[in-house]
Amino acid sequence: xxxxxxxxxxxxxxxxxxxxxxxxxxxxxxxxxxxxxxxxxxxxxxxxxxxxxxxxxxxxxxxxxxxxxxxxxxxxxxxxxxxxxxxxxxxxxxxxxxxxxxxxxxxxxxxxxx
Amino acid sequence: xxxxxxxxxxxxxxxxxxxxxxxxxxxxxxxxxxxxxxxxxxxxxxxxxxxxxxxxxxxxxxxxxxxxxxxxxxxxxxxxxxxxxxxxxxxxxxxxxxxxxxxxxxxxxxxxx
Numbered sequence: 355x356x357x358x359x360x361x362x363x364x365x366x367x368x369x370x371x372x373x374x375x376x377x378x379x380x381x382x383x384x385x386x387x388x389x390x391x392x393x394x395x396x397x398x399x400x401x402x403x404x405x406x407x408x409x410x411x412x413x414x415x416x417x418x419x420x421x422x423x424x425x426x427x428x429x430x431x432x433x434x435x436x437x438x439x440x441x442x443x444x445x446x447x448x449x450x451x452x453x454x455x456x457x458x459x460x461x462x463x464x465x466x467x468x
Numbered sequence: 469x470x471x472x473x474x475x476x477x478x479x480x481x482x483x484x485x486x487x488x489x490x491x492x493x494x495x496x497x498x499x500x501x502x503x504x505x506x507x508x509x510x511x512x513x514x515x516x517x518x519x520x521x522x523x524x525x526x527x528x529x530x531x532x533x534x535x536x537x538x539x540x541x542x543x544x545x546x547x548x549x550x551x552x553x554x555x556x557x558x559x560x561x562x563x564x565x566x567x568x569x570x571x572x573x574x575x576x577x578x579x580x581x
Contacts, residue, residue, distance in 0.1 A: 397572035458510030
């Protein structure tokens with residue numbers, strides 16, 4: 355039973371355009387969401403996060419949107435750059451009961467084409 | 469470098485052997501997590517510590533696996549009698565108590581022949 359789902363295994367985008375990566379979750383108790391970026395043979399690198407009390411968080415080229423009613427979040431990268439090519443993982447956790455482990459999706463491989 | 473470090477980065481072993489991995493968290497972080505990642509999957513939680521106390525274990529952590537965090541600093545993950553199904557990337561992450569973002573190390577890639 356996957357609680358965090360990334361239904362697109364891969365995405366290809368032209369350099370300079372917008373990349374939109376999607377994530378759905380099933381557990382309504384999740385209240386904190388994170389995006390990580392992973393290069394081959396490296397550990398995940400934290401990108402951006404959002405609390406369930408917000409619906410948007412922005413950090414430079416990266417914006418995360420949260421739609422709690424739809425249990426859906428998305429990561430927007432604008433403009434996309436070739437260095438953004440990596441696997442992106444969505445993760446969720448429950449914070450009000452203490453730090454709980456992250457639950458990850460299976461990832462989306464983003465390829466930014468020059 | 470003040471990030472999470474893991475050693476070794478790669479480990480190749482024969483089935484039935486024991487292996488031990490080490491994780492050094494970010495120095496002021498009191499929470500430490502172990503995850504396992506296999507091909508095509510996201511990281512899956514194994515266990516976590518707050519200081520030296522092991523607070524939670526996943527059902528993935530069979531009795532062949534043991535983790536320690538003596539003195540609440542570095543942590544070790546030992547796998548006894550390795551099996552081919554143990555081949556994976558083992559990731560360590562750390563965070564501050566009451567902080568929700570976990571920071572990951574580079575991982576240890578285990579290959580069991």
